[in-house]
Amino acid sequence: MSSLANRPSDRLIAILDVVLLVAAGIAVLAPVAWMVLSSFKESYEVTAYPPTIFFSPTLDNYRSLSETTPFLQFGINSLIVTIGSTALGILLGAPAAFVVSWTRITWPAIVTLLARMAPGTLFLLPWYVMFRQVDMIGTYGALILTHAVITMPIVIWVLLPFFDNIPRSVFEAAQVDGCSPVRIFWRIALPLVVSGLAVSSILAFVFSWNYFLFALVLSNSDTKTLIAASFNFIGEGSTNWGGLMAAATLIALPPLALALVVQRWLISGLTLGAVKG
């Protein structure tokens, strides 16, 4: 009865939906597009006023980035710290998540969650004093250890539901057959949560890559990560926007690409299990 009367207003709502969606899309993506566009502009063009949308693109900014700054070295530093801390996070977090899931003793997991809540500076002050005493400031070791404080909780909280989803009867049957917990973890549980391992390592990678504060203080000019080096690019960027935007684009690329890969699992991973995806 009402379907006929509703039709014009339905169509109006459908059009409104599209208009709003396009507007939201522009608001979300235009700044990123502007950043990428600017990175391909000649130096006189990037500060042109009024700003230009059409221009002949150039790779000069990217070229000069590798020639005039140790961009490549910073990139390698970032990879060492990120991969190292992700591996350490998995190494520590995966068995811990298994034990938490098996024993239901949750306090260690909750302590790591509290660590995620506290401001980074709270840890950084004592770490600074500690690492200075053992002469580790500026080393990859200090950066990997501190970044593992970011990655380990991610690994634990992402893997926990994966372990919880394995039926208890699987473990019980293995135990009856005389399998020890270490063997069950290594031979049965771990192969069953491979996808969880993949998601947690990607998320750990992204958050470790993006993390700024620890490397800002604990790295030196040789071990500086890209994110910490951003600060130098800005100092130089006041005269060189093209270079600054080229650096920004390259630094943002790995996490954005990985995010698109794991988008299906993002919800449960990013909310630390607070929302079911």
Place this chain on the structure above:
Amino acid sequence: MQTAKGQLAALGAPAVVFTVAMIAFPVVYTLYLSLVAFSATGATSFVGAGNYVRMVSDENFWNGVVVTFYLYILSLVLQLIFGTALALMLFRAKRLPGFVRSLFISPFMMPPVVAGMMWLVILDPSLGAANYILTSFGLPPSEWLASPQWVVPTLALIDTWQWSPYVALIVLGGLQSLPPSVYEAAEIDGASGWKRFWRITLPLLLPTLVTAMVLRSVDLLRFFDLIYITTQGGPANASLTLNIYGFRTGFEFFQLGYASALMVTLSIIVLGVTLVLNRLRHAVAW
């Protein structure tokens, strides 16, 4: 059985040792540091609650509290509104390809530091694209991050650009778990779309929204990367949050004791807000 327990303990031990060494011990150590003062020669002297007493009469501390909460509340409100709106749009656009959907959601995966670099250029007071757009609509240009009056709203706006998609992601999860029967019943009763949103969707979404609030609050109260990369607390301390103030006190002025006291205070604030919001989460659960 005994060995089984032992093996489980062995599996969990590395993480526990790491947590104690890198998290628990440092927190205790910060508590200790907050009770001492470092002299120029590096010698420490116990000052008891001295660092905390000093906060009471430190105008930068009170300024930090005000800036922290101003930035927190403004950002949180904006992100909840825009995040919920974006989630509703994406929820209705069921035919939107997954790839486009994840593009909408992507900004918060970008390093906040990069977001800062990007917006510094866009919001440049004299040559930025933002002011060009404003003036071409006949609006007055803004000083954005360079204005003591506008720096906090500008930071809130940048953070809202980056994190509304995250709120949307959470709300979308909540929307997908709502029972469709409720909508069907409301539709049969002839409730309008607007009414359905206010009377049905929003109340049912409240637990999800509070979850989003908790997750965002933790980040917003210790807002750091974006401020440090763009203004470092300026102009005229207008964006000097507690976290930035504590960091600069510790690592630029090397007053580790006082900086520790500031960070302990900020951590207590974060914990307090989280506990209050958790209470709220239980109150709105259904």
